[in-house]
Amino acid sequence: xxxxxxxxxSRAARELADGFYVNLGIGIPTLVSNHIPPGxxxxxxxxxxMLGLGPFPLETAVDPDIINAGKQTITELDRTSYxxxxxxxxxxxxxxIDLAILGAMEVAENGDLANWMVPxxxxxxxxxAMDLVAGVRRIVVLMEHVARDGSAKFRRRCTLPLTxxxxxxxxxxxxxxxxxxxxxxxxxxxxxxxxxTPAMVRERTEADYEEDVxx
Amino acid sequence: xxxxxxxxxSRAARELADGFYVNLGIGIPTLVSNHIPPGxxxxxxxxxxMLGLGPFPLETAVDPDIINAGKQTITELDRTSYxxxxxxxxxxxxxxIDLAILGAMEVAENGDLANWMVPxxxxxxxxxAMDLVAGVRRIVVLMEHVARDGSAKFRRRCTLPLTxxxxxxxxxxxxxxxxxxxxxxxxxxxxxxxxxTPAMVRERTEADYEEDVxx
Amino acid sequence: xxDKVYAGAVEALTGVLRDGMTIAAGGFGLCGIxxxxxxxxxxxxxxxxxxxxxxxxxxxxxxGLLLENRQVRRMVSSYVGENKEFERQYLAGELDIEFxxxxxxxxxxxxxxxxxxxxxxxTGAGTSLAQGKEVxxxxxxxxxxxxxxxxxxxxxxxxxxxxxxNLVYRxxxxxxxxMVATCARLTIAEVEQIVGPGELDPDHxxxxxxxxxxxxxxxxxxxxxxxxxIREAVA
Amino acid sequence: xxDKVYAGAVEALTGVLRDGMTIAAGGFGLCGIxxxxxxxxxxxxxxxxxxxxxxxxxxxxxxGLLLENRQVRRMVSSYVGENKEFERQYLAGELDIEFxxxxxxxxxxxxxxxxxxxxxxxTGAGTSLAQGKEVxxxxxxxxxxxxxxxxxxxxxxxxxxxxxxNLVYRxxxxxxxxMVATCARLTIAEVEQIVGPGELDPDHxxxxxxxxxxxxxxxxxxxxxxxxxIREAVA
Numbered sequence: 001x002x003x004x005x006x007x008x009x010s011r012a013a014r015e016l017a018d019g020f021y022v023n024l025g026i027g028i029p030t031l032v033s034n035h036i037p038p039g040x041x042x043x044x045x046x047x048x049x050m051l052g053l054g055p056f057p058l059e060t061a062v063d064p065d066i067i068n069a070g071k072q073t074i075t076e077l078d079r080t081s082y083x084x085x086x087x088x089x090x091x092x093x094x095x096x097i098d099l100a101i102l103g104a105m106e107v108a109e110n111g112d113l114a115n116w117m118v119p120x121x122x123x124x125x126x127x128x129a130m131d132l133v134a135g136v137r138r139i140v141v142l143m144e145h146v147a148r149d150g151s152a153k154f155r156r157r158c159t160l161p162l163t164x165x166x167x168x169x170x171x172x173x174x175x176x177x178x179x180x181x182x183x184x185x186x187x188x189x190x191x192x193x194x195x196x197t198p199a200m201v202r203e204r205t206e207a208d209y210e211e212d213v214x215x
Numbered sequence: 216x217x218x219x220x221x222x223x224x225s226r227a228a229r230e231l232a233d234g235f236y237v238n239l240g241i242g243i244p245t246l247v248s249n250h251i252p253p254g255x256x257x258x259x260x261x262x263x264x265m266l267g268l269g270p271f272p273l274e275t276a277v278d279p280d281i282i283n284a285g286k287q288t289i290t291e292l293d294r295t296s297y298x299x300x301x302x303x304x305x306x307x308x309x310x311x312i313d314l315a316i317l318g319a320m321e322v323a324e325n326g327d328l329a330n331w332m333v334p335x336x337x338x339x340x341x342x343x344a345m346d347l348v349a350g351v352r353r354i355v356v357l358m359e360h361v362a363r364d365g366s367a368k369f370r371r372r373c374t375l376p377l378t379x380x381x382x383x384x385x386x387x388x389x390x391x392x393x394x395x396x397x398x399x400x401x402x403x404x405x406x407x408x409x410x411x412t413p414a415m416v417r418e419r420t421e422a423d424y425e426e427d428v429x430x
Numbered sequence: 431x432x433d434k435v436y437a438g439a440v441e442a443l444t445g446v447l448r449d450g451m452t453i454a455a456g457g458f459g460l461c462g463i464x465x466x467x468x469x470x471x472x473x474x475x476x477x478x479x480x481x482x483x484x485x486x487x488x489x490x491x492x493x494g495l496l497l498e499n500r501q502v503r504r505m506v507s508s509y510v511g512e513n514k515e516f517e518r519q520y521l522a523g524e525l526d527i528e529f530x531x532x533x534x535x536x537x538x539x540x541x542x543x544x545x546x547x548x549x550x551x552x553t554g555a556g557t558s559l560a561q562g563k564e565v566x567x568x569x570x571x572x573x574x575x576x577x578x579x580x581x582x583x584x585x586x587x588x589x590x591x592x593x594x595x596n597l598v599y600r601x602x603x604x605x606x607x608x609m610v611a612t613c614a615r616l617t618i619a620e621v622e623q624i625v626g627p628g629e630l631d632p633d634h635x636x637x638x639x640x641x642x643x644x645x646x647x648x649x650x651x652x653x654x655x656x657x658x659x660i661r662e663a664v665a
Numbered sequence: 666x667x668d669k670v671y672a673g674a675v676e677a678l679t680g681v682l683r684d685g686m687t688i689a690a691g692g693f694g695l696c697g698i699x700x701x702x703x704x705x706x707x708x709x710x711x712x713x714x715x716x717x718x719x720x721x722x723x724x725x726x727x728x729g730l731l732l733e734n735r736q737v738r739r740m741v742s743s744y745v746g747e748n749k750e751f752e753r754q755y756l757a758g759e760l761d762i763e764f765x766x767x768x769x770x771x772x773x774x775x776x777x778x779x780x781x782x783x784x785x786x787x788t789g790a791g792t793s794l795a796q797g798k799e800v801x802x803x804x805x806x807x808x809x810x811x812x813x814x815x816x817x818x819x820x821x822x823x824x825x826x827x828x829x830x831n832l833v834y835r836x837x838x839x840x841x842x843x844m845v846a847t848c849a850r851l852t853i854a855e856v857e858q859i860v861g862p863g864e865l866d867p868d869h870x871x872x873x874x875x876x877x878x879x880x881x882x883x884x885x886x887x888x889x890x891x892x893x894x895i896r897e898a899v900a
Contacts, residue, residue: 019667021875041667043829043875047532048458050602051873052829056661064461064653065603071459071656078863079829081870082601084608084636085458085484086540089533093553093780094847096875112556122521123529124511126559131533134552135780165556234432236640256432258594258640262767263693265837266638267594271896279696279888280838286694286891293628294594296635297836299843299871300693300719301775304768308545308788309612311640327791337756338764339746341794346768349787350545380791537781546772547803549784568782568812577803601868633836634869 002174003193008142010035011191012101012172015140016042023047023092023132025102026070028142032101043079045097047128049088052080069128092128093135100136102129104143104168106158109187109207111168111180113141114160126163133164145173145204152206154178176201178209186210217389218408223357225250226406227316227387230355231257238262238307238347240317241285243357247316258294260312262343264303267295284343307343308350315351317344319358319383321373324422326383326398328356329375341378348379360388360419367421369393391416393424401425433593434645435624439470442618442644446583447476450503454482454539454581455493456610459512462603463492464587465650466620471585472496478503482581482613484535484606486510491654500524506579508532512656529559534576536609541578543612543641548577584614587648588637591621592628595642596635604636611637620648668828669880670859674705677853677879681818682711685738689717689774689816690728691845694747697838698727699822700885701855706820707731713738717816717848719770719841721745726889735759741814743767747891764794769811771844776813778847778876783812819849822883823872826856827863830877831870839871846872855883 003011009031016022016036023045024030033055036042044053046068053068054075062073083091091097106114113133116126133139147153154171171178177191188210192201198211218226220243228250231237238260239245248270251257259268261283268283269290277288298306306312321329328348331341348354362368369386386393392406403425407416413426436442453471457463468487472495479502486507487494496502497515504526510516519525530538531553541549550573554560564575586607589600597619599607611617619642671677688706692698703722707730714737721742722729731737732750739761745751754760765773766788776784785808789795799810821842824835832854834842846852854877 045875046602048461048602048605051875052867056659058663059660062655062658062660063601064655065601067459067461067602067655067657071461072659073655073657074659076601076867079827079831079874080867081831081865081873082599082604082867083873084536085532085605086536086609087779089536090775090779090847091873091875093533093551094778095780096778096847122517123527125507125509125527125529126531127509128532130531130557130559131553134555135533162557260640261837263696263837263840266640267632271894273898274895277890277893277895278836279890280836282694282696282837282890282892286696287894288890288892289894291632291836294592294596294639295632296596296630296638297632297834297839298638299771300767300840301771301844302544304771305540305544305612306638306640308768308786309543310545311543311612337752338762340742340744340762340764341766341789342744343767345766345792345794346788349790350768377792537779541784544772545787547785547787547801547808549776550782552780552782566782573782598868604868631869633833633839634866 001193001195006031008172008174011177012140012142013037015099015170016040020098021045021096023097023100023136025100027103029101029103030070045091047088047092049083049085050080052077089131092131095135095137097136099138099140100132101140101142102132104141105153106160107141107154107168107171108158109156109209111166111183112158113163113168114158116163117161119161129163133167138169139167140170140172141168142172145175152204155206156208175204216408216410221246223387223389226392227355227357228252230314230385231255235313236260236311238312238315238351240315242318244316244318245285260306262303262307264298264300265295267292304346307346310350310352312351314353314355315347316355316357317347319356320368321375322356322369322383322386323373324371324402324424326381327373328378328383329373331378332376344378348382353384354382355385355387356383357387360390367419370421371423390419434595434643435593436644436646439466439646442646443470443474446616447471447474449476450478451582452480452482454584454610454613456586456605456607457483458605459485459656460488460492460654462587462599462605462607464585464620465652466646466648467585467618468493468495469650472499477501480504482506482539482579484508484532486513486516488512488656489515506530508535531559536606538576538579539609539613542580543609546578548575550575579613581614584610584617586611586617586619588619588621590623590625590630591619591645592625592630594627595619595639595645596630597621597637597642598630598634599636608637611641617642618644618646620646622648622651669830669878670828671879671881674701674881677881678705678709681851682706682709684711685713686817687715687717689819689845689848691821691840691842692718693840694720694891695723695727695889697822697834697840697842699820699855700887701881701883702820702853703728703730704885707734712736715739717741717774717814719743719767721748721751723747724749741765743770766794771841773811773814774844774848777815778844781813783810785810814848816849819845819852821846821852821854823854823856825858825860825865826854826880827860827865829862830854830874830880831865832856832872832877833865833869834871843872846876852877853879853881855881857883857886
């Protein structure tokens with residue numbers, strides 16, 4: 001049985017460690033903030049220039065000057081600081097963010113990531129995604145295992161324009177978790193969703209990966 | 216009769232205009248702040264990271280956290296702001312300072328400036344001088360006309376290592392004032408000190424310059 | 431004393447606008463955008479603008495107003511997703527767009543203000559946005575060369591400003607405003623509150639007055655919200 | 666909650682120091698220097714250090730303490746004029762020095778912290794400090810290529826800090842501290858006042874806690890003055 005979006009987010013939250021500074025992308029990655037284990041000290045960063053993101057505000061406390069990179073209204077915490085976008089990307093590009101969790105259209109077996117444009121469709125722009133994958137120390141991708149048309153999203157090579165080359169460390173889908181020990185290494189299948197077999201994952205994956213661990 | 220240091224500073228102050236942001240070098244240039252005409256709004260900048268320098272403090276108000284680039288204790292004004300040294304040199308290199316008044320060991324007729332080291336002597340380092348001459352829109356040099364050994368300081372070419380190439384716009388000495396309309400143009404003799412003749416200036420100057428204006 | 435405060439946006443923009451000019455605008459999404467100045471630029475009718483701005487506003491708000499009024503020829507941005515009029519003009523070939531990674535855009539604007547001619551960043555290496563750009567390895571990693579951005583005019587939104595042009599931003603409305611304020615020879619700031627000399631703490635000023643030539647009071651402060659997300663109070 | 670506050674300099678430096686390491690230090694002259702941490706590094710006896718610091722202290726104070734104790738092998742600085750021991754060791758060939766223009770040094774430290782591999786600046790073009798460096802023309806002007814600086818350890822002095830590592834500097838004691846705080850994997854801040862969570866205004870924090878791994882209370886705050894200049898009160 002495939003994981004739900006919340007189960008995927010919960011699994012992704014297990015990539016967090018105490019004291020981590022983390023950037024969460026738009027979409028399913030944002031849900032990860034609801035699954036941070038109690039007692040784990042994690043500081044969320046938003047690339048527009050906020051460090052220490054709090055939860056959504058109460059209706060009465062909405063402040064249009066407090067938004068995250070998804071343009072959602074949020075709140076401050078007792079650790080919050082604001083910086084310019086230049087300084088915010090200094091944190092990102094400079095390797096000060098421990099982990100980013102991002103959505104993806106495609107991931108390749110060499111860690112290439114495509115999540116910003118589809119040729120022929122209107123291009124909205126890369127936003128901060130290229131900076132995040134270039135600068136953050138560890139990149140976790142959260143995505144559906146197969147696209148709506150049934151094609152594999154974890155592929156030999158990306159067919160879409162890249163967001164970054166060789167940047168992905170962990171891939172979490174609704175069916176399985178893949179990880180590699182370092183950039184440049186091969187991915188290996190780490191976990192499957194309940195009642196999902198390695199064979200089922202293999203069938204729905206184009207990428208080459210190791211699965212001896214699961215054997 | 217040669218100008219005194221205070222007269223030189225007073226003459227340099229005439230280069231200021233209302234609303235100017237100005238950086239004053241160490242030594243005679245610092246004296247210029249005492250000669251800013253009343254009613255002229257000039258904001259002094261110091262490259263360590265202070266904009267809006269006030270006068271020296273009263274004995275009872277000395278604050279070791281308020282110093283200028285010469286490491287002198289100073290005071291705040293109602294316009295003062297502090298920035299990091301990186302942001303301070305952003306102001307300087309980015310062309311936001313209207314005028315800098317600096318000392319010099321040598322100036323060449325092409326505007327080359329040497330004021331940071333003498334080969335064979337202990338080198339103290341360039342400090343902010345190279346950034347100032349590279350970034351500030353207009354560079355005024357305040358220096359004695361001849362060195363202690365009697366040699367000309369306004370020369371064909373600098374013999375000392377350069378602080379900047381072709382960067383000087385105005386040269387004010389104890390004998391005369393030279394100016395050029397733009398970088399790359401020739402300097403011309405603009406003024407002489409009282410009882411100092413153009414011929415006397417010529418005799419004490421190695422640099423080639425125009426003097427038809429004085430004729 | 432030099433007082434940089436102008437009576438209003440029209441007065442501050444007098445003699446400044448001309449067709450074909452480049453304007454840098456602060457803001458991220460609709461947060462921290464100079465609403466008052468954008469409206470005045472719309473009313474001025476100036477055309478063929480190049481805009482340097484992270485986003486392009488939305489239909490009917492923010493820089494979307496200038497797009498709807500056909501005043502924009504070219505945009506240098508990182509994300510323009512929320513604007514249908516943008517899409518229409520772009521697909522019709524009426525509008526040029528140069529996409530930058532968001533951090534690269536922020537850094538190029540800072541570089542423009544800080545006298546840095548260009549820099550190497552890992553961001554974008556191996557992507558289509560690096561095409562045609564110099565790529566050089568540092569520590570074995572490819573880096574892309576990016577150049578400084580400068581503008582003829584910068585417009586920013588701040589929370590508080592004084593007669594010297596010193597600015598303080600409010601919370602995440604700071605975003606691109608500090609770099610934008612530095613990247614042009616003429617910067618106009620609209621502020622929610624004009625305060626007197628000495629009322630801003632020198633340690634808390636985000637943009638020193640040297641970067642700001644004109645200040646107006648912001649009279650449009652709608653601060654429209656793009657994603658109004660809330661949580662329920664726990665009884 | 667992660668609490669970054671350590672009991673003192675010795676505790677904060679435990680397991681950190683090793684011979685031959687590179688340490689970046691904040692401060693300009695003797696203003697805003699981490700006196701407490703410098704003293705602890707002196708007492709540790711660690712040797713063969715490379716120091717990234719705008720200045721080198723004076724005889725008997727600031728980084729001059731490490732020089733006197735023969736712990737420094739190399740300095741990257743912009744101005745070292747006030748230190749006789751420095752001069753003696755330099756002339757004896759015991760000490761290497763790499764001079765940078767002050768703004769270039771500040772920018773290189775910022776670049777190191779911000780993931781910028783290198784940049785072009787007009788500063789130094791046509792001078793001996795550009796020798797051996799790439800020079801490229803932009804807008805007809807020669808620019809010098811400068812690379813990022815990074816350190817194994819950064820030590821900074823701030824006025825206030827909280828358990829998250831958020832820092833606020835005081836007046837011109839800010840100087841090089843904000844960039845230095847970003848340029849190392851491990852940054853230790855000494856602060857005059859440790860305040861509780863939430864006591865620092867999020868809009869006024871100069872160095873966000875992400876850059877600071879350890880915080881101690883500064884117990885040495887002599888703040889020696891190099892040039893005590895005063896004016897007379899007018900009766």
